[in-house]
Amino acid sequence: MQLAIFGAQGYALGAYLALKTLYPRRSVTCFLVSKMGGNASFLGNVPVRELAEFAKELSEAEKHKIEILIATPENVQPEIEETLENYGFRFYKRMDSKRWAELMKLYHVRLGRFLPxxxxxxxxxxxxxxxxxxxxxxxxxxxxxxxxxxxxxxxxxxxxxxxxxxxxxxxxxxxxxxxxxxxxxxxxxxxxxxxxxxxxxxxxxxxxxxxxxxxxxxxxxxxxxxxxxxxxxxxxxxxxxxxxxxxxxxxxxxxxxxxxxxxxxxxxxxxxxxxxxxxxxxxxxxxxxxxxxxxxxxxxxxxxxxxxxxxxxxxxxxxxxxxxxxxxxxxxxxxxxxxxxxxxxxxxxxxxxxxxxxxxxxx
Structure with missing residues (x-):
């Protein structure tokens, strides 16, 4: 199953860097955002895409083959889930602060910095x-x-x-x-x-x-x-x-x-x-x-x-x-x-x- 990350700021970049280091065989297809706004076009050489444009390119069957990790502040995650549902995405998971911190701990221990x-x-x-x-x-x-x-x-x-x-x-x-x-x-x-x-x-x-x-x-x-x-x-x-x-x-x-x-x-x-x-x-x-x-x-x-x-x-x-x-x-x-x-x-x-x-x- 393909993996995309919803978000294009610190939470999302942190999740991507940790996944890339800890699970190198799991690649990230893209970062997703509601609107590009002031977001960069790429993070870690991975494209940042607007959700509406990304969804338009996929069939319903293809949407069901994509897992989306929501890596944003937790207060906006329920709204993001509703938006993903409206666009036909069914496989998504929240990255709450506890999961993010656990991932960061493993990542920094692997790299030998920011001691837990x-x-x-x-x-x-x-x-x-x-x-x-x-x-x-x-x-x-x-x-x-x-x-x-x-x-x-x-x-x-x-x-x-x-x-x-x-x-x-x-x-x-x-x-x-x-x-x-x-x-x-x-x-x-x-x-x-x-x-x-x-x-x-x-x-x-x-x-x-x-x-x-x-x-x-x-x-x-x-x-x-x-x-x-x-x-x-x-x-x-x-x-x-x-x-x-x-x-x-x-x-x-x-x-x-x-x-x-x-x-x-x-x-x-x-x-x-x-x-x-x-x-x-x-x-x-x-x-x-x-x-x-x-x-x-x-x-x-x-x-x-x-x-x-x-x-x-x-x-x-x-x-x-x-x-x-x-x-x-x-x-x-x-x-x-x-x-x-x-x-x-x-x-x-x-x-x-x-x-x-x-x-x-x-x-």
Whole structure:
């Protein structure tokens, strides 16, 4: 049976690269999309086709000989299934975040990079963990009931811009930049964690025994009880989601979300404040992998150090942007945070013990 992949972004490319490496005898006929739009014509030398055009070329019998792997964000997969049915395709399967992460784990283990947390031996000492899941009053309600682990706390971000309280904890308490949420997105939550948790004593165990992190209300690291026991005894510094691949590189990807003037402002901010990172950035941008979503779990000391590096760069970027950050609300700083997180942890990969796990998406 022929195989096609529905999707033409990071999920789809990641699935293709993993399948090509792990199952080389299984070839992919094409990538499918609803509309070409800004999608590339080829991914990995495999053509990207519009579904309507592709379906028109096939008989009903031929459609039944094609299996379609839906490799897109999960929230759009039900609609894609309905569209495939309408075009006469009957054999399709969803690639949910759990399956995608499992495939990425096998792929990266084969290539010897982006070490999975689950590859480490299970320890005996449970660390102190506190993850804050960013949630806004603008967020759509989840369709499924999600039972959060006892170490995950809901954090209302952008609370300063809203008269409605949706969480016991808001990012407008203590020292904060809650009012900038329209540009910083979930990063106003990370700023709040930095100033109000990382700069204070949170546990008697000491910094190296504590892990703090940021998640989103519908995206968070999937940590098993064994994974938690792996952290302290293996001296893990950082847990990140498996990075998303983009083609030809992540430099091309940022243009989908950021204006060139804003990007140049960020580059200038890096050059002024962190010239050694500005020097390393071009090489990082030439590789394929980007850490998405600003989701992270790290030792208290490591996360504090990262925040001390990140937020001055973002603040200076706001000052250099045209229009300036206080004159707009388009989440551009949040998108920049993903690129800067990628730069920081790739540059420090030899210094820090970085491991990876699934970033679970809830619908």
């Amino acid at each position: 947390l689950s590859a480490l031996p299970v320890g005996y000492h449970k660390p102190f963990i506190r993850i804050y899941a960013a949630k806004s009053h603008k967020d759509r309600p989840l369709k499924q009931n999600v039972s959060l682990p006892d170490y995950v706390y809901s954090l209302q971000v952008g609370a300063a811009n809203c008269s409605v309280s949706i969480s016991d904890i808001g990012d407008n308490r203590g020292e904060h930049i809650s009012g900038k949420n329209g540009n910083y997105s979930e990063l106003t939550g990370l700023y709040w964690i930095w100033k109000n948790k990382l700069c204070k004593d949170g546990s008697t165990e000491g910094n190296e025994g504590q892990y703090f992190g940021l998640a989103q209300y519908r995206r968070m690291l999937d940590l098993s009880s064994d994974d938690i026991l792996r952290l302290k005894d293996n001296d893990v510094d950082v847990v990140l989601p498996y990075p998303m691949p983009y083609e030809p590189d992540i430099h091309a990807h940022h243009k989908r979300y950021l204006q060139d003037t804003d990007w140049n402002a960020m580059l200038q901010a890096l050059q002024e404040l962190r010239p050694e990172y500005a020097e390393a950035f071009p090489q990082v941008l030439k590789q394929q992998y980007l850490y998405n979503y600003n989701v992270i779990l790290a030792k208290k000391s490591v996360l504090k150090e990262y925040c001390e590096w990140l937020f001055p760069v973002l603040e200076r970027t706001e000052e250099l942007s045209v229009p300036k950050g206080n004159e707009r609300m388009d989440r551009y700083i949040g998108y920049m945070g993903e690129s800067l997180e990628t730069l920081y942890f790739i540059k420090n990969a030899d210094r820090l013990n970085i491991v990876h796990t699934e970033c679970r998406m809830y619908l």
